[in-house]
Amino acid sequence: MHVIERDALTALFVALRQRAFRLLGPTVRDGAIVYDELASPADLPQGWTDTQDGGTYRLVRRNDAALFGYAVGPHSWKQFLHPPTVRLWQAQRDGQSFHIRAEQPEQARFAFIGVRSCELHAIAIHDRIFLHDAYVDPVYRARRENLFIVAVNCGQAGGTCFCVSMHTGPKVTQGFDLALTELLTGERHYFVVETGTARGAEVLQDIPHRAATAAEEEAAAAVVARTATQMGRTLHTAGLQELLYRNIEHPRWDEVASRCLTCGNCTMVCPTCFCTTVTDTTDLTGAHAERWRQWDSCFTTDFSYIHGGSVRTSARSRYRHWLMHKLATWIDQFGTSGCVGCGRCITWCPVAIDITAEVDAIRTSEHRAAAEGKNDANA
């Protein structure tokens, strides 16, 4: 472990820019902490935090100058690695024939600043889907290959966070080049730095740093340990997959459907939801056509449109499909849960539908039914 002082962050930005990286990270815009271009550490949300609950997010001033003193916001890194709208190819009519011009995805050099542990797990899930299966997504690969990740251990949990339940945080454990823990003690403002790759260690050489003392390492460990105790939400995962499979016809799905707007916000903000739709367009003359790919959502009826109509017409079937995929069938499909416990779907649901509460309701009803069954047997 190493230590860099607060002022050395500028040197980190310079070192990354010298290596031709485009720096992206948290910044304040329109009343929220979003991910965008960073010119210097001055663009970071210094002295800001957030309060979050179902359907509610508010930016709040901190009483210190912390740079990473907040939970995750409305954006996720997927907007850069798996962009919302991509043109795949263009076609031009040529007499009775036509020729196709494929888009060559540009090799990006992103450096993400301030990636949280839950987000590293989300990126790992996308790596699995887009890079490690039979079909590699060239758009994702071109943006992922050179990616430099400066991770941050969370100094506080948000009101909708539940990474502890999902075993995805708050401590950064994998998939980073450098990992920072921010520490503010009276006059001192510094970061304990862990290197995750040789590339990270090489960048660190360009920044004023020194070895961390045992006390500093302990202080950093205490920060994440404290954050782990502050989770705003809990999701009980024991036997979760079987619980959901047993309850495909549970009345709770109707109850949540009465509140669900089928607006698709949960899927758009989810860092692991990856579905897209592909659309062909023609111009007025019919001489030119284009194929576009866009983020799609299982909450639209078009998503399940097949010959004869949409398969999931009710809100019940759409919400159930989403939750079941995220927490159960994802495990069968990809070997991990599709949920990393970031809480975005809870905060950014316009009517505060809470994935943890929905699962709880089903679990509790089973317990109640079991208890009643026991009472009946005793009677």
Next chain:
Amino acid sequence: MPRQRKPKLAVWKFASCDGCQLSLLDCEDELLTIAGQVDIAYFLEASRAVVKGPYDLSLVEGSITTPHDAERIQQVRRASRFLVTIGACATAGGIQALRNFQDVQEFLALVYAKPAYIRTLAHSTPIAQHVRVDFELHGCPINKRQLLEVISAFLHGRKPHIPPHSVCMECKRRGTVCVMVAHGTPCLGPVTHAGCGAICPAYQRGCYGCFGPKETPNTASLSAWWRHLGIPPSRIVRAFRGFNAYAEAFRQESEVHAKQND
């Protein structure tokens, strides 16, 4: 592929502000291409030169508000192979459908010196309530990109790509911070048909519902949340009674709250 003859396009106006027709004239860069692909046979907003019907594609703007127009739309339908309604007036009755919630005779007495000369219907109604409509393009006004898509799709015999999902999807794709979640601003986006590109939230305003109800709109749940945000029933009524007040989902929701006191 060479065509036998260019399809004939007609643009019709009923009770409306002309804004949706103007969207066609607003296609400045594409207008010459359109003129190259179709025979603009009837478009009084653009030209007095009129070619007789029948027409291959009719774009119909405006709602039905007079007995005369109720007749005329039948003639338009008979003269049209494809009939596409454009805008909130034609698809939902428009802002003038606010009369549907009141007594139109009272308006007549207030507005006109000699109301006896005015022949008007009690309700402003969408075109689809009178004749078969092949496609409805929503919006107040319509989006010109979507209009070009509808015309292109017609020319090439394919289905137009006009997604009926929420405005939220457009907001999220462009990275806009949700005004309802982050600011507590009431927004109709979650129940409103996409198509505008989510303009208002990008300028920190709630969605006004210009494109009318989306597919499967859950207006009751959204209203319940607005009440939780402290919005009184009278404001909820006004929000749903905008340009698409008479669209079924919005009409029903406004009527629920119109019965309640603040």
